[in-house]
Amino acid sequence: MSIDWDRRHCSRKGHITYAPxxxxxxxxxHAPTAVGEVWRCLRCGDFVLGEPHGSGPAELAPVVPRGRALRDLFILRFLAVERVLRGLLVVVAAWAIWKFSNSQDAVRRLFEDDLTVFRPVAEHFGYDLDHSPVVDTIQKTFDYKKSTLHGVAAGLGAYALIEVVEGVGLWFGKRWAEYLAVVATAAFLPIEVYELTEKMSWFKVGTLALNIAAVLYILIGKRLFGLRGGHAAFEAERRSASLMEVEEAAGEPPAPLPVRQRPAGTAAADRLPSADPR
Structure with a gap:
């Protein structure tokens, strides 16, 4: 079952009409009707009752995304939501590390007191807290310098900012955001592959697959870095799908056939002398 992206979008956002x-x-x-004039929607092609939303030269008509362009925008907005949510999670992590760095000694004492309380319970169930990998990792963080923790928090904050900016740009279909998404995502792919070699998990595999698919889709589909004709070919493809461009091309009178393409016999007739009207 195919999705009619044009009508789906118009049903949610409304029609767009223009009078050239x-x-x-x-x-x-345009067409007159018994109930008033109707104008054709530049997105879905349906005729809409009422005054047009704009008017002017045809070349200044809005280039309304249609068909595949709308599908691409839907996918980009899905990626945009994922990027913004990821950025917000990283912001929370950066804030937590920053707060921890400013109260490191108090957190250490609280952790050690809780560890003393839970040690007999853990021993009862045969779990050695003193040699637990999780406990060892937490205890190592207490030995980190405050400046190191501040640096980690700042780095996470910068990464979160990139993710949020990237998400906002992708939501509005900005081309600079597509470049940013490809570069930023591709830069972290080696790290994700390395993490998989350390410890395999389905979540990590899914994240890696999603990021690879996103990079290839944006890179090839949006013709970035000169691929498949680059930006010029992308704009030409986008405008060729515009209803205004389609109707303008459809209204052009047929070009006269050159002599070599005329029906047989016409070329010979052209060479015959014309009759003298006298």
Whole structure:
């Protein structure tokens, strides 16, 4: 079952109509009815009752995303939500590390007191807290310098900012955000692969697969870095799907056939002398 992205979007966001100055083109987008004039929506192609949303030269008509462009925008917005949520989680982690660095000694004492309380319970169930990998990792963090923790928090904050900015740009379909998404995501792929070699998990595998798919989709589909004709080819493809461009091309009169393509016999007739009207 195929999705009609044009009508789906218009049902949620409303139609977009435009009255071009070109009377020939205007006639293809406009029709009178018994209840009033109707104008053709530039996105879904349906005729809409009422005044057009804009008017002017055809070349200044809004380039409304249609078909595949709308599907691409939907996918980009899915990635945008994922990037923003990830950024917010990283912000929480950065804030937690910053707070921990400012009260490191108090947290150490609290942890050691709790560890003393839970040690008999853990021994009862045969669990050695003194040699627990989790406990050892937590205790090592208490030995980190405050400046080191501040640096980690600042690094996480910068990463979170990149993710949020990237997400906002992708939501609005900005081309600079697509470049940022490809570069930033590809830069962290080696780290994700290294983490998989250390410890395998389905979550890590899914995250890596999603990021690789996102990089390839944006890189190839959006023709970044000159691929498949680059930005010029991308804009030409986007405008070729515009209803205004389609109707304008459809309204062009057929070009005259060159002599070599005319039906047989016409070329010979062209060479015959014309009759003298006298």
């Amino acid at each position: 100055d070109d009377l020939r083109l205007r006639a293809r987008l």
